[in-house]
Amino acid sequence: MLSFLATKLYRTVRNLRLKSRGISHCAHCKNCWGVVQGYDIPFAPGRAMFPVCTECFPKLDADQVIAYCNELVDVWFTQGLHGEDSFEIRRDVAESVRQLKRPPVL
Numbered sequence: 016m017l018s019f020l021a022t023k024l025y026r027t028v029r030n031l032r033l034k035s036r037g038i039s040h041c042a043h044c045k046n047c048w049g050v051v052q053g054y055d056i057p058f059a060p061g062r063a064m065f066p067v068c069t070e071c072f073p074k075l076d077a078d079q080v081i082a083y084c085n086e087l088v089d090v091w092f093t094q095g096l097h098g099e100d101s102f103e104i105r106r107d108v109a110e111s112v113r114q115l116k117r118p119p120v121l
Contacts, residue, residue, distance in 0.1 A: 026050050041068040042083040043075060056115065058085060064088075073107040077116040108121045 033047035040047045041098025054072040066083040092101050
């Protein structure tokens, strides 16, 4: 129990420090990238996004992950960070997430 509380306290303090520096976070659990590791979701050769962390990705279904990806794409285009067509990125991300979430073939 003490270990759990110590871990929780560490994460809380670390999140506060990182958020004050403008570090982004997992869209699901809200832990900063300095506390959790992003789960890479490829959407083009050599390009990926990480809207959720490696802890949250397995807990979410494909539609939930796709919704978080689309929120990130919205931010990219609102801030002018991508000159590409958002429809193509959304389509490619959705396809990639569905492949990543597909059960392994035995």
